[in-house]
Amino acid sequence: MAILIDSDTRVLVQGMTGRAGTFYTDLAMRYGTECVAGVRPGKGGSTHVGLPVFNTVAEARSDTGANASLIMVPPHRAADAMIEAIEAGIGVIVCVTERVPVMDMLRVKAALDGSESVLVGPNSQGVLSPGLCKIGVMATRDAAPGAVGIVSRSASLTSEVVAQTSALGLGQSTTVGIGGDPVHGLGFAQTLELFRTDDDTRAVVMIGEIGGTEEEEAAAYLSKTDYGKPVIALVVGRHAPAERRMGHAGTLAMMGARSAAQKAQGLADAGAIITEDADAVAPAVQKALRGG
Structure with missing residues (x-):
């Protein structure tokens, strides 16, 4: 089982005819994803x-039964593409475009x-739900x-934890990149x-970083929830200089914002298992699943 996507997901690609759209649509189909249309x-x-x-998402959905969209359009057009997919009633919308204006x-x-749309x-x-859909x-x-x-703000660290x-031998139910x-x-x-409600997910890895309030919101959620599964968290950026953008637009530690260590402590207080570096994540998951 998986969350968000599975073998029944029918994907349309907004911006499919561009170079990147062509490349990644082809890779998705080779992986086994049921891509049904381009817009x-x-x-x-x-x-x-x-x-x-198709000229529009609504036409593509009507003719093909698409229920998910991959958006691969330039930053200045990405918002309109997302809104078009929302208005067309697409259930899961994944936008990989970088530098979309705030x-x-x-x-x-x-x-x-x-x-009723979910935007990623x-x-x-x-x-990615391995073996089912990408x-x-x-x-x-x-x-x-x-x-x-696995849910993460970092693509590279997601790849590391997946490997x-x-x-x-643990594998993944679904990996979700929420974006930076x-x-x-x-x-x-x-x-x-x-x-939490996916029966086949036995443990969750959360990869956070400095900037924003995502980690604090996750800690607040965990503190009031009988989660029932181990949550292993890694918060990177412990040695990042304050008040400086570090890669992601969201990775900006402003004056008064919580540090990586403070974010990790908040998650620990909420019941998460904290790891200090990426190499420790998988062993911590294995130990937690064995009841250690």
């Missing part, structure tokens, strides 16, 4: 990589209010079906709740 205004009626192309994302957040991203590596730009070589859910958990931008869709707390 590119002005190219409706054509085909690309063997799939029909003011644009406020429009997207307003469109999400009251909708922007600036996300995507969502929506995003993540590598799949080291992924394996299993019982560990480690697979090497120990300050304004985004699905967050840590919401994803933790999805994993």
